[in-house]
Amino acid sequence: LKSWLIAPQRYWLEQLQLQPKEWINPLEDLERLDLTELQRHQLLNESLEELINLLNNNKDRSINSVHRESWEKKFLGQGTLPPSSAGSLECEILEKRWLHLKATIQNLGSFNKKILFLNNEYEEILWAGNFVIVIELGKLKSKSVMKGWLNHLLISASNNSSTGTLVIARSSKKSKINNYEVALKWDPIPQKQAEKELSKIKSLVQNGIKYCWPVPPVSGWEFIKNNQKDPIKATTAFKQSWNGTYNHQGERDTPEMKLCFGANYEFENFINNETFHEACLNLYKPLIKSLNP
Numbered sequence: 001l002k003s004w005l006i007a008p009q010r011y012w013l014e015q016l017q018l019q020p021k022e023w024i025n026p027l028e029d030l031e032r033l034d035l036t037e038l039q040r041h042q043l044l045n046e047s048l049e050e051l052i053n054l055l056n057n058n059k060d061r062s063i064n065s066v067h068r069e070s071w072e073k074k075f076l077g078q079g080t081l082p083p084s085s086a087g088s089l090e091c092e093i094l095e096k097r098w099l100h101l102k103a104t105i106q107n108l109g110s111f112n113k114k115i116l117f118l119n120n121e122y123e124e125i126l127w128a129g130n131f132v133i134v135i136e137l138g139k140l141k142s143k144s145v146m147k148g149w150l151n152h153l154l155i156s157a158s159n160n161s162s163t164g165t166l167v168i169a170r171s172s173k174k175s176k177i178n179n180y181e182v183a184l185k186w187d188p189i190p191q192k193q194a195e196k197e198l199s200k201i202k203s204l205v206q207n208g209i210k211y212c213w214p215v216p217p218v219s220g221w222e223f224i225k226n227n228q229k230d231p232i233k234a235t236t237a238f239k240q241s242w243n244g245t246y247n248h249q250g251e252r253d254t255p256e257m258k259l260c261f262g263a264n265y266e267f268e269n270f271i272n273n274e275t276f277h278e279a280c281l282n283l284y285k286p287l288i289k290s291l292n293p
Helices: 002-006 008-015 035-057 084-106 142-157 191-210 217-227 231-243 255-261 274-290
Strands: 111-118 121-128 131-139 164-170 180-186
Touching: 002 008, 002 142, 002 191, 008 191, 008 255, 035 084, 035 111, 035 131, 084 131, 084 164, 084 180, 111 142, 121 142, 131 142, 142 164, 142 180, 142 191, 142 217, 142 274, 191 274, 217 231, 217 274
Parallel strands: 131 164
Antiparallel strands: 111 121, 121 131, 164 180
16 A cells, blocks of 8 residues: 555556666655765664664663764764765754754654554554654655555554654754654544545555556645645646756656656646546545644
């Protein structure tokens, strides 16, 4: 389910055994990165994985009891960081982000990873206190939204008690660029409702194996999250995400979108298509409706 929710067009193409040579899976999706930002993402992700594994093997330890060596010491002489003062600046940025991420998680409660077994399948779920959490080390993206929604449904369907599901992501505000925050929150839903929504998603996946899903995931999320308040803004957001801007690659330029919809496919072909709007409602309406404002 997760693979289709995150990238339905790619999933469909893989079922057809179609994989272009330029197939890529960038860490930050369509958020264009220079080398420095890419390194930051990788280094923070390594530290997060180390923290999760350490706490999982030491149940009695809290997130604040884990002390790590400095960024400078850890990567000294490896050529990972820029030389001289540029390297020190990078370490300051990494430390600010790391400490703020830890504080954001710590404020929710004890941090650990649990394995959820449901219908002969298993999923690794992160918890902070009584919240299920999804951590996006970059800014909020559609893949993190869909992963959070799926985890929320799985936990609710398994009748596990939780306070809700949170997606933690880096702030999109320039003044808080190194800060992390709770970007989305879903309140608990009844078990029967979760089972019903999971069944609907499974039906969409089965259909998505036969036919290409008519909603590009990144641009589709930009459209639906704005459409609740301002349909005109929603169309503009979709256009910018699909076509791209001067410093962001458009979703239409990714290999899977070119294969599915053709090169230079215009955004109006989605906006003026009733099938696009129907598919958006089928997939995103329950997700949006369950969000805590």
